[in-house]
Amino acid sequence: MRDWRQAWQAALYSPDGFFARGERPSAHFRTSPLVGPELAQALLELLSRVDFALGRPGSLDFVDVGAGGGELSAAVHDLAPPALRRRLCVTAVEFAPPAVPTGVRVRRDLPEQVVGLLVGHEWLDSIPCQVVEVHSGQTSAMHVDDHGTESLGPPVTGPALEWLHRWWPLAERAEVGLPRDEAWADAVGRVRAGAALAVDYGHLRSRRPRFGTLTGYLGGRQVPPIPDGSRDLTAHVAMDSCAAAAGGGVITSQATALAALGISASAPASGLAATDPLRWLDEAARAGRIAELTDPMGLGGFHWLLHGSMLP
Numbered sequence: 106m107r108d109w110r111q112a113w114q115a116a117l118y119s120p121d122g123f124f125a126r127g128e129r130p131s132a133h134f135r136t137s138p139l140v141g142p143e144l145a146q147a148l149l150e151l152l153s154r155v156d157f158a159l160g161r162p163g164s165l166d167f168v169d170v171g172a173g174g175g176e177l178s179a180a181v182h183d184l185a186p187p188a189l190r191r192r193l194c195v196t197a198v199e200f201a202p203p204a205v206p207t208g209v210r211v212r213r214d215l216p217e218q219v220v221g222l223l224v225g226h227e228w229l230d231s232i233p234c235q236v237v238e239v240h241s242g243q244t245s246a247m248h249v250d251d252h253g254t255e256s257l258g259p260p261v262t263g264p265a266l267e268w269l270h271r272w273w274p275l276a277e278r279a280e281v282g283l284p285r286d287e288a289w290a291d292a293v294g295r296v297r298a299g300a301a302l303a304v305d306y307g308h309l310r311s312r313r314p315r316f317g318t319l320t321g322y323l324g325g326r327q328v329p330p331i332p333d334g335s336r337d338l339t340a341h342v343a344m345d346s347c348a349a350a351a352g353g354g355v356i357t358s359q360a361t362a363l364a365a366l367g368i369s370a371s372a373p374a375s376g377l378a379a380t381d382p383l384r385w386l387d388e389a390a391r392a393g394r395i396a397e398l399t400d401p402m403g404l405g406g407f408h409w410l411l412h413g414s415m416l417p
Contacts, residue, residue: 108248112250116338159298171231222300239277246261268283285343302411306341306406359409
């Protein structure tokens with residue numbers, strides 16, 4: 106048996122791991138870039154505000170960290186207005202580089218510096234963490250084998266225990282978010298000028314789940330988190346902890362953020378179906394996509410963590 110973090114890391118990123126062999130999230134779960142162009146449109150509006158605040162530099166970055174299949178990077182590149190696209194450098198950062206349009210750069214590691222907007226969309230939830238449980242007042246690390254059978258490991262001490270006391274004090278089972286904090290602080294630190302945005306399923310200290318959130322996804326279904334490399338493994342993110350690690354930030358809901366960036370749903374005008382049926386279909390489809398993006402029981406459950414004052 107291995108510590109859960111080690112098993113999780115190997116299951117996703119070892120040579121035979123889930124992501125290392127080229128699996129794409131779109132084959133296993135629904136995510137916002139797959140719904141339609143609206144997320145990319147919102148991020149282009151945010152990027153435009155960053156661009157204005159920076160004085161419209163000659164080169165402007167959009168860095169998509171944890172790019173998955175490259176859908177978001179491709180959409181931002183393709184939907185950017187021509188005047189912006191001429192200055193825009195779109196970079197997709199992914200462990201197994203995706204196929205993306207000509208003009209989108211692909212790399213496996215974060216760039217040294219960013220001038221523009223860095224986005225981690227469902228990136229932090231894929232960073233493996235130590236899993237712990239509390240038994241008889243003692244917090245212990247959990248070990249697991251390749252079949253998902255768990256056992257109690259040694260007591261948790263040091264920075265991990267300190268993190269739990271500060272950020273998740275009432276848990277009976279939890280994922281220790283230190284690796285996410287460190288990764289996000291590093292990413293934010295690379296933004297020399299502009300903004301950084303993390304978008305993820307997450308939770309806040311006031312409403313932490315008591316039993317953790319570690320789970321698996323395979324073929325469009327939620328499945329047990331077995332670290333055998335056959336499935337995606339993910340856990341929700343302690344967003345406030347990540348914010349603090351990177352020096353603060355603004356946390357809001359996806360619905361609120363999209364509305365602030367001009368993405369809001371409204372039903373097509375009464376009678377439009379009769380006078381302009383194609384426009385009615387377009388507007389109805391858009392309203393449906395936005396409703397999906399803002400549904401609090403679905404994709405609208407995402408938290409947005411923004412470093413930089415680019416939302417009103």
